[in-house]
Amino acid sequence: MNNFTFYSPTEFVFGKATEAQTGTLVKKYHGTKAMIVYGGGSVVRSGLLDKVKQSLTAAGIDYVELAGIQPNPTDPKVYEGIELGRKEHVDFMLPVGGGSVIDTAKAIAIGIPYEGDFWDFFIGKSVPQTGLPIGVVLTIPAAGSEGSGNAVITKLDGLRKLGIRTPEILRPVFAVMNPELTYTLSAWQTASGITDMMAHIMERYFSNTQGVEIADRMCEGVMKAIVNEAPRVMSEPDNYDARANIMWAGTVAHNGTCGVGCEEDWASHGLEHEISAIYDVTHGAGLAVIFPAWLTYAAKHNVGKVAQYAVRVWDVPESDDLQAVAMEGIARFKAFLHSIGMPVTLRELGIENPDIDLLVRKFHEDKGKVAGNYVHLDSQASREIYELAR
Amino acid sequence: MNNFTFYSPTEFVFGKATEAQTGTLVKKYHGTKAMIVYGGGSVVRSGLLDKVKQSLTAAGIDYVELAGIQPNPTDPKVYEGIELGRKEHVDFMLPVGGGSVIDTAKAIAIGIPYEGDFWDFFIGKSVPQTGLPIGVVLTIPAAGSEGSGNAVITKLDGLRKLGIRTPEILRPVFAVMNPELTYTLSAWQTASGITDMMAHIMERYFSNTQGVEIADRMCEGVMKAIVNEAPRVMSEPDNYDARANIMWAGTVAHNGTCGVGCEEDWASHGLEHEISAIYDVTHGAGLAVIFPAWLTYAAKHNVGKVAQYAVRVWDVPESDDLQAVAMEGIARFKAFLHSIGMPVTLRELGIENPDIDLLVRKFHEDKGKVAGNYVHLDSQASREIYELAR
Numbered sequence: 045m046n047n048f049t050f051y052s053p054t055e056f057v058f059g060k061a062t063e064a065q066t067g068t069l070v071k072k073y074h075g076t077k078a079m080i081v082y083g084g085g086s087v088v089r090s091g092l093l094d095k096v097k098q099s100l101t102a103a104g105i106d107y108v109e110l111a112g113i114q115p116n117p118t119d120p121k122v123y124e125g126i127e128l129g130r131k132e133h134v135d136f137m138l139p140v141g142g143g144s145v146i147d148t149a150k151a152i153a154i155g156i157p158y159e160g161d162f163w164d165f166f167i168g169k170s171v172p173q174t175g176l177p178i179g180v181v182l183t184i185p186a187a188g189s190e191g192s193g194n195a196v197i198t199k200l201d202g203l204r205k206l207g208i209r210t211p212e213i214l215r216p217v218f219a220v221m222n223p224e225l226t227y228t229l230s231a232w233q234t235a236s237g238i239t240d241m242m243a244h245i246m247e248r249y250f251s252n253t254q255g256v257e258i259a260d261r262m263c264e265g266v267m268k269a270i271v272n273e274a275p276r277v278m279s280e281p282d283n284y285d286a287r288a289n290i291m292w293a294g295t296v297a298h299n300g301t302c303g304v305g306c307e308e309d310w311a312s313h314g315l316e317h318e319i320s321a322i323y324d325v326t327h328g329a330g331l332a333v334i335f336p337a338w339l340t341y342a343a344k345h346n347v348g349k350v351a352q353y354a355v356r357v358w359d360v361p362e363s364d365d366l367q368a369v370a371m372e373g374i375a376r377f378k379a380f381l382h383s384i385g386m387p388v389t390l391r392e393l394g395i396e397n398p399d400i401d402l403l404v405r406k407f408h409e410d411k412g413k414v415a416g417n418y419v420h421l422d423s424q425a426s427r428e429i430y431e432l433a434r
Numbered sequence: 435m436n437n438f439t440f441y442s443p444t445e446f447v448f449g450k451a452t453e454a455q456t457g458t459l460v461k462k463y464h465g466t467k468a469m470i471v472y473g474g475g476s477v478v479r480s481g482l483l484d485k486v487k488q489s490l491t492a493a494g495i496d497y498v499e500l501a502g503i504q505p506n507p508t509d510p511k512v513y514e515g516i517e518l519g520r521k522e523h524v525d526f527m528l529p530v531g532g533g534s535v536i537d538t539a540k541a542i543a544i545g546i547p548y549e550g551d552f553w554d555f556f557i558g559k560s561v562p563q564t565g566l567p568i569g570v571v572l573t574i575p576a577a578g579s580e581g582s583g584n585a586v587i588t589k590l591d592g593l594r595k596l597g598i599r600t601p602e603i604l605r606p607v608f609a610v611m612n613p614e615l616t617y618t619l620s621a622w623q624t625a626s627g628i629t630d631m632m633a634h635i636m637e638r639y640f641s642n643t644q645g646v647e648i649a650d651r652m653c654e655g656v657m658k659a660i661v662n663e664a665p666r667v668m669s670e671p672d673n674y675d676a677r678a679n680i681m682w683a684g685t686v687a688h689n690g691t692c693g694v695g696c697e698e699d700w701a702s703h704g705l706e707h708e709i710s711a712i713y714d715v716t717h718g719a720g721l722a723v724i725f726p727a728w729l730t731y732a733a734k735h736n737v738g739k740v741a742q743y744a745v746r747v748w749d750v751p752e753s754d755d756l757q758a759v760a761m762e763g764i765a766r767f768k769a770f771l772h773s774i775g776m777p778v779t780l781r782e783l784g785i786e787n788p789d790i791d792l793l794v795r796k797f798h799e800d801k802g803k804v805a806g807n808y809v810h811l812d813s814q815a816s817r818e819i820y821e822l823a824r
Contacts, residue, residue: 045678047449052442058695059437255675258659258682265655269648285645288435292648292694301691304682305448 045305067103075136077106125152143187150195185291186237188298190219205321223287235384236328241297248303250418311416332386337432343370435695457493465526467496515542533577540585570609575681576627578688580609595711613677625774626718631687638693640808701806722776727822733760
């Protein structure tokens, strides 16, 4: 097991009607004027935005609004938010939504006090030293951004989708999580979220670090829970317990609970980011396409953990033929993805003629000559994975 | 699933040589003068105390010392610490040891700024409003106090062993956890710790709350990891990975990670506290005696979760005869406890003639007429469990 730090100071307030506590929580964490960040009409139509505003007003918190955040969030909204925040002297960021809304708020949080261009942080030109505190009202369980110190933004100029990780500054101080708020998510959004959280665990689980029994068993337990609850949440969208289990799984998948002491991989996320940056597909759906392809490549070159995953998560019977065990596990994973309505090939994702040269080139531009840890991907390997994903 | 708050703001710094970071961490959390609290000679003999002092000095942190904390810690040392802390204007508590040392430091931390008797907090006469920050250097994985907001102290006058729970004040700000520091623990201490952490998970796992798939799977995963690593840590006391897995399991067993959204039980801990208060036995060993007896009673009155535990943690084959499945699971749990050198009866614990009348009376004095949630224990039920434990 490797040395590690586990530090997850976010206060997660989970359950029915918890959005009513938003104002009190902003106040507890010293906010006086918040920027509410949200996406399209659903938080307006559902009445959630009004409830949040009422809660802020009741707690004596002033606010401004930044609406219209799109999936795969891009830099123009970040610049707009930074300008608004400076002009209005905002001291607290309050995203109400899913990962795209939260990540935009995070980028604004570090952009406001920074003299340079916020994009400096994403290209490694500068490191955030300070940021506004962030509190979240979560409506889409998927990205795990409510409990993570990460953010991902796409720069329109050049379509570069890049992530940063600065936990001490970017981790939300609180996250309000009411599973009822997720009842109205479409089947597509729900399934994409489920795929994203599975992927977050798998990026940690597929590791060559030895002696990590506790990490393995916890990852496997969370994956089992997701696999068991997914059919229920798809067939009964307003089943509270199913929604609640999936929602909490999305958080522990990405707040550091899973994978302690393991060298992580993250190549699949990088491979997917190129797809969603170029073709603007849903991140979770892109992962549904990439991860089976990556697993197929990984099983060929480093079968051990893939076989363990097949046995412990997918109940494949043990056998000495680890390759066969691994492939059966991958087949079951694909069948699971299909069962919740996810694509497992680029074609199924609607990309008939992927520009694989471009994908490979951009992937290695962003990640360097060799990416990934469980298996090392050079440009020949990443090409093979994109080809497997066709 | 019930509403819940998950808030675990402790910074866990885990791995080899991490004790060298102690001074830096005290400084980070604004300590200028620490009270080092420890037990007997082992932290002195091992050189750990010197390393911690050097680390404090290097970071410019002043300190005083409170030594001689015993297992099942009692009130006189708390009073001594409060007096010392006030006299020396200490602003940071630094326990170096296991649960007894940490809990003593926690009681001192809330006692110093309180005008009344610290015992008021334990008998519910008063609620802590403030306390000194606490940082931990952990040497015994067992109690989970390094990540919990709880403390347990025994009042010598009347032998009352009582606990309090005030997470916002009592949760350590950091915990340094180097598995190498646990190599020298005796087999008895190691096994008692393993039993204690298993019990912490079981108190949460045995719940009537429905729809808690994520909590169940995570609890089962951590228990599986403990059961798998225990034989390795007993036979190879200086196996780093085995020690590391057990050490982290002890933390997640009690910092809120396990059992989210579940009504918890805790009757077995109450039943055991009476035993260790009266007979001064090791808490973990007392739990090894009480928990199988409690499970046997629980299986008779509410078999569901006991059977699930048997199947998922102890690999008992599924069957329609849930009672038989449950009893086989309990038999395997007992065999496991024996295999690591734990007693499973009061007689094996060295208590030939337990005063069951006294145990029952004190248990209900402390916990009320009816205790526990998974099964409700009146005085007839608690008597039956103590009798089963003979």
